[in-house]
Amino acid sequence: NAGVTQTPKFQVLKTGQSMTLQCAQDMNHEYMSWYRQDPGMGLRLIHYSVGAGITDQGEVPNGYNVSRSTTEDFPLRLLSAAPSQTSVYFCASSYFAQGKSYEQYFGPGTRLTVT
Amino acid sequence: LAKTTQPISMDSYEGQEVNITCSHNNIATNDYITWYQQFPSQGPRFIIQGYKTKVTNEVASLFIPADRKSSTLSLPRVSLSDTAVYYCLVGSYSGAGSYQLTFGKGTKLSVIP
Numbered sequence: 001n002a003g004v005t006q007t008p009k010f011q012v013l014k015t016g017q018s019m020t021l022q023c024a025q026d027m028n029h030e031y032m033s034w035y036r037q038d039p040g041m042g043l044r045l046i047h048y049s050v051g052a053g054i055t056d057q058g059e060v061p062n063g064y065n066v067s068r069s070t071t072e073d074f075p076l077r078l079l080s081a082a083p084s085q086t087s088v089y090f091c092a093s094s095y096f097a098q099g100k101s102y103e104q105y106f107g108p109g110t111r112l113t114v115t
Numbered sequence: 116l117a118k119t120t121q122p123i124s125m126d127s128y129e130g131q132e133v134n135i136t137c138s139h140n141n142i143a144t145n146d147y148i149t150w151y152q153q154f155p156s157q158g159p160r161f162i163i164q165g166y167k168t169k170v171t172n173e174v175a176s177l178f179i180p181a182d183r184k185s186s187t188l189s190l191p192r193v194s195l196s197d198t199a200v201y202y203c204l205v206g207s208y209s210g211a212g213s214y215q216l217t218f219g220k221g222t223k224l225s226v227i228p
Contacts (some may be wrong), residue, residue: 108158
């Protein structure tokens with residue numbers, strides 16, 4: 001099992017550019033999520049998905065889009081990059097069932113700098 | 116969403132037991148309490164999870180009093196490699212839009228030789 005993989009590991013964008021951060025998991029997890037972590041801060045939830053075709057907003061969704069066409073993949077798209085989006089982005093996945101809470105498995109992160 | 120409060124930082128000497136307490140006064144009936152560990156430049160890693168009373172695994176214990184308004188992560192005999200940030204999360208996939216698990220600011224544990 002590769003677990004949760006993220007690409008790229010590092011990225012530098014100019015203001016206004018768009019790009020997609022890739023996330024994939026091979027554990028057949030229904031729940032996937034994207035977090036951002038600014039320097040010295042905790043993680044903040046951007047978007048999440050409870051299954052293929054179902055996505056919803058988290059705490060800080062503005063400026064980001066997601067889609068979930070398969071169970072395995074959950075890409076995060078930055079529409080028009082801004083310096084405020086400079087951060088480390090983590091993708092996570094877990095099993096899902098209502099009324100339960102399962103261990104989340106995190107990817108290694110993508111370090112994004114917007115100039 | 117249940118909000119959590121933890122100390123910002125703690126120091127401990129090697130070999131000591133460390134207890135980190137998390138306050139979660141508005142925990143809901145279905146909510147679980149989960150702790151994660153994060154090293155610099157890595158994603159968080161699951162440590163332990165509980166619902167009530169005491170849970171123990173090979174790396175930590177989790178103590179939850181009857182009212183569940185707080186919890187304490189106990190790390191026995193810490194070593195330098197336990198220096199990390201520890202996050203307490205409270206929540207569950209409970210429906211009505213509550214499919215979010217929110218991280219707080221965490222506790223930075225520094226283990227001193």
